[in-house]
Amino acid sequence: LRSFFRDRNAQSIYYADSNDDGSTWSVPKVTSLPNNDAGIESYTLKNGAVLMTFNNLNGTQQPRSPLTIALSYDNGLTWPYQRNIQIHADDNTTYIGEYSYPSLLQTSWTAADDNDIHLVYTYDRQTIKYVRFNEKWIR
Incomplete structure (x- = not known):
C-alpha cells in the first residue's frame, strides 16, 4: 500500500x-x-499505472x-510522462488563474470498455471544470 501526500514545507510530493x-x-x-502546499490526487489505473494530478x-x-x-x-518511483491540463484561462489570455483540488476516476462501464480518465478541479476558485482523456493522451 502506497500513500502520496504533500507537506507543509511546500516543496515536494x-x-x-x-x-x-x-x-x-x-x-x-x-x-x-x-508541491506548493496545494491538494494532490493519485489514482491507480486498472493496468497498474499510477496517475498524479498536482x-x-x-x-x-x-x-x-x-x-x-x-x-x-x-508505482510512483519515477514520473516519465507529464502533461499540463490547465495553464492559462480558457479565453486564451495571458491571465494565469488558479487550478487546484483535483479528483480522478477511470471508467469502464461502456460496451467499448473505453477506460477513459475523468478529472474535475476548481477553476480559478469560481467553478468546477471537467476534463476527459485517456492514458495515451498523457504519453
Whole structure:
C-alpha cells in the first residue's frame, strides 16, 4: 500500500509505504514532483499505472498553475510522462488563474470498455471544470 501526500514545507510530493494494511508506515520519501502546499490526487489505473494530478510548482511560486497530470509505471518511483491540463484561462489570455483540488476516476462501464480518465478541479476558485482523456493522451 502506497500513500502520496504533500507537506507543509511546500516543496515536494512525498510517499510512504505500508505492508500491514495501513497499521504502520515507512518513513516518508520525497518524489521528483514539486508541491506548493496545494491538494494532490493519485489514482491507480486498472493496468497498474499510477496517475498524479498536482500543481507543477514549489512553494516559492504562485499561483496554483499549471495543473499537471503525471503517469508512472513503477508505482510512483519515477514520473516519465507529464502533461499540463490547465495553464492559462480558457479565453486564451495571458491571465494565469488558479487550478487546484483535483479528483480522478477511470471508467469502464461502456460496451467499448473505453477506460477513459475523468478529472474535475476548481477553476480559478469560481467553478468546477471537467476534463476527459485517456492514458495515451498523457504519453
